[in-house]
Amino acid sequence: MKRTIKKNPAEAEPARQLALHVDTVIHQTPFWASHAGDQDDIILSTRIRLARNLAGIPFPTIARREELDTVVERIGNACKSIRMLQPALTVDIRQCKTLISKALVERRLISPVFAESSSAGIAVIDESEQLSIMVNEEDHLRLQSIQPGLSLQEAWRQISRLDDELSEQVEYAFSDKFGYLTACPTNTGTGMRASILIHLPALSILEQVDQAIKELAPSELAIRGFYGEGTDIIGNIYQVSNQLTLGRTEAAIISRLEVIAYKFLDLERNARDKLLHIHRVRLEDEVFRALGILQAARVLSSAELMKHLSMVRLGNELNLIQEIDHRILNELMIFTQPAHLQLLHENITDPESRDVLRARLVREKLAG
Amino acid sequence: MKSESVCQACGINPAAVFINTSDAGEKMQLCVSCAQKKQEESTMGLQEFFEKASMTILGPEEKQKPEEESEPKACTQCGLTLQDFEKLGLIGCPTCYKVFEQELSELLKRIHGSFKHIGSRPRPRRVFASTPDIAALRAELHQAIEQENFERAAEFRDLIRDLEREQHRSEDSNRVIT
Numbered sequence: 001m002k003r004t005i006k007k008n009p010a011e012a013e014p015a016r017q018l019a020l021h022v023d024t025v026i027h028q029t030p031f032w033a034s035h036a037g038d039q040d041d042i043i044l045s046t047r048i049r050l051a052r053n054l055a056g057i058p059f060p061t062i063a064r065r066e067e068l069d070t071v072v073e074r075i076g077n078a079c080k081s082i083r084m085l086q087p088a089l090t091v092d093i094r095q096c097k098t099l100i101s102k103a104l105v106e107r108r109l110i111s112p113v114f115a116e117s118s119s120a121g122i123a124v125i126d127e128s129e130q131l132s133i134m135v136n137e138e139d140h141l142r143l144q145s146i147q148p149g150l151s152l153q154e155a156w157r158q159i160s161r162l163d164d165e166l167s168e169q170v171e172y173a174f175s176d177k178f179g180y181l182t183a184c185p186t187n188t189g190t191g192m193r194a195s196i197l198i199h200l201p202a203l204s205i206l207e208q209v210d211q212a213i214k215e216l217a218p219s220e221l222a223i224r225g226f227y228g229e230g231t232d233i234i235g236n237i238y239q240v241s242n243q244l245t246l247g248r249t250e251a252a253i254i255s256r257l258e259v260i261a262y263k264f265l266d267l268e269r270n271a272r273d274k275l276l277h278i279h280r281v282r283l284e285d286e287v288f289r290a291l292g293i294l295q296a297a298r299v300l301s302s303a304e305l306m307k308h309l310s311m312v313r314l315g316n317e318l319n320l321i322q323e324i325d326h327r328i329l330n331e332l333m334i335f336t337q338p339a340h341l342q343l344l345h346e347n348i349t350d351p352e353s354r355d356v357l358r359a360r361l362v363r364e365k366l367a368g
Numbered sequence: 369m370k371s372e373s374v375c376q377a378c379g380i381n382p383a384a385v386f387i388n389t390s391d392a393g394e395k396m397q398l399c400v401s402c403a404q405k406k407q408e409e410s411t412m413g414l415q416e417f418f419e420k421a422s423m424t425i426l427g428p429e430e431k432q433k434p435e436e437e438s439e440p441k442a443c444t445q446c447g448l449t450l451q452d453f454e455k456l457g458l459i460g461c462p463t464c465y466k467v468f469e470q471e472l473s474e475l476l477k478r479i480h481g482s483f484k485h486i487g488s489r490p491r492p493r494r495v496f497a498s499t500p501d502i503a504a505l506r507a508e509l510h511q512a513i514e515q516e517n518f519e520r521a522a523e524f525r526d527l528i529r530d531l532e533r534e535q536h537r538s539e540d541s542n543r544v545i546t
Contacts, residue, residue: 057461171490185476246484247483247486
């Protein structure tokens, strides 16, 4: 495989020094984007999140200020002794600058709702960004693991371990009948949402995505955009996740999603074959036009970049163009998002100068 | 108290959710089955769907209880009432699950097709989780067949199959699936 393995910049001292750590995180390529994963020619990443609450304390939406503080304190303390989270970045969401919280949303480490929260809450993020915790979002705890490619088993192994360690230190709200008790009844039971980000450019060229979704995704699965709930489909990337959390085991939820993932993989691979063997000229035209635009454009919006990057990624996977490291394509996706551009480059204040800078960065990375 | 309303799509079942049918804010009252059909037509996820829909969890028999008129049942810990829940779309605290056990069982069954958790447990009690109790699931499968609830039976059958496959796989790869 052509992926390079990158060691994440180590940060020796433990959390606390907010600025330093945020800076480190914002500059680094997350684990999922810099490491090889199973089926990563089509599946970008896998994510599992668990919703948990502490026993005896009202859920965040109606909890009093002191109760929210108590939750932050208990979880904050528990996290300090969990080795998987050392070193970690701890972000106080109320004190966090808007741009930084937006960048954390762009990295899918916190939710858009949490980024705008004005009540007591923290995010704890391990140095490789594989594990992260939101404290006092809709639930007291939202634990997540993000892994490269299709890695539901590994994501579950990690998140389950973190969950076990936390549950030894704090008492969860749990009932024998209903399982983990959550603020929204759509999460009750396992509190688990497992999802994959899948790239379907060939099905899209052949205009077969809607058909595939209709056939493959039963009503118990949800199809969403790149940033999750309520977001648009950009760059032919779809998020497929389970919706039902009660009355099935975590293993069953994972297996079902995995089965569907393989079906999507088959369809996309068949579509790629069909393009290569029957519509080759059309495919090459799409790929080389996209590459040409990215190598030449002077002004590039996020949406336009994602659209063309999708075709370049496809051409790269099918060896139609000179090989580009996967990591470069992932990095282009991450570091050209609006908040990242603004944080990492000075003098960027308006969308237009952002689009000009984005075009320049892309040209540099994809120079022909 | 709200008057009993009937699903505007099928005209048979009691309405359980309100959904916005246009950006202009037009609302439809639907039963869960019609609402799910509507939801399947769109690409919106079930969770967003339920978040957008304001949930009504009062069953018909609940609404006929006259004493509820004067003194709505409230959670003993956080004070949440079912009316609050409808407005908020969220449950208030862990105790709500005890106080409104019956109503929530019904709602959870409508959402998930089940109100019984069979997944993992917090560690101190995590006994069942590491060895999924397939025997217990088989018993539930047989019960569902006896009750001619074939939809539920099929679900248990799939679940047992998944679990068995999962166990074999985890034995093979030496990975423990909880």
